[in-house]
Amino acid sequence: MKLCENTFLKDKVMQTVFSSRTRLESIARDIIFDFETKSRLSNGTGNAILIAESVYSACKYYEIFQNKNFKKCAIISSFEPNASLLRTEITNDEESTETFEKYETYQKMLNGKSTEDFKTEAKTKFIEQPANMKLLIVVNKLLTGFPTPPLPLTTPITFLIELNSCVFSIKLSLL
Numbered sequence: 001m002k003l004c005e006n007t008f009l010k011d012k013v014m015q016t017v018f019s020s021r022t023r024l025e026s027i028a029r030d031i032i033f034d035f036e037t038k039s040r041l042s043n044g045t046g047n048a049i050l051i052a053e054s055v056y057s058a059c060k061y062y063e064i065f066q067n068k069n070f071k072k073c074a075i076i077s078s079f080e081p082n083a084s085l086l087r088t089e090i091t092n093d094e095e096s097t098e099t100f101e102k103y104e105t106y107q108k109m110l111n112g113k114s115t116e117d118f119k120t121e122a123k124t125k126f127i128e129q130p131a132n133m134k135l136l137i138v139v140n141k142l143l144t145g146f147p148t149p150p151l152p153l154t155t156p157i158t159f160l161i162e163l164n165s166c167v168f169s170i171k172l173s174l175l
Contacts, residue, residue: 021060021064024057024060024061024064025064027061028061028064028065028068028070029068031048031050031135032065032068032070034048035048035070035134035135041134044130044131045130045131046130047126047130047133047134047135047136048134048135048136049135049136049137049138050135050136050137050138051138051139052137052138052139053139054139055075055077055079055102055139056098056101056102057139058075058077058137058138058139059075059101059102059105059106061075061137062074062075062105062109062137063105065135065137066108070134070135072131072132072133072134072135073133073134073135073136073137074109074118074122074133074135074136074137075105075106075109075136075137075138075139076119076122076123076136076137076138076139077138077139078139079102079106079139080115081102081103081106081107081110081115082103083103086099086100086103122136123136
């Protein structure tokens with residue numbers, strides 16, 4: 001039993017380290033740098049997908065990008081912001097719970113739209129207007145059937161994948 005407790009504690013510590021704000025800001029800074037310097041991303045014809053490990057991490061990434069004035073991004077996940085979930089969460093004055101932070105971030109991002117309408121609009125912009133939706137922050141969607149956009153054979157796709165403590169940038173070209 002003690003081993004299970006230690007493993008659980010170790011996993012929680014590692015999750016905290018990997019989702020630290022400093023680390024996520026560094027990753028976001030690198031992504032923004034790529035959008036400013038890589039011609040395909042900077043000229044408005046390319047975009048990217050960042051795969052986050054959790055909805056909470058995706059929300060943190062979203063807030064960081066918004067604070068750095070990188071506004072053309074969105075979160076796509078199965079999370080539904082539901083006010084009734086907040087009633088069961090305990091918050092204190094110093095730190096909000098993850099559920100409250102996720103709810104708050106989604107409310108800002110959705111800006112009054114339903115989750116489904118927002119997802120549809122974000123996906124459409126990502127596929128048809130890459131200059132207006134430069135980055136999708138995705139949570140577990142590739143494993144659950146995130147639709148592959150109909151792309152011409154010459155269009156490269158950039159995936160930014162977070163795995164453990166590393167972020168991998170994978171550029172695929174269908175030539």
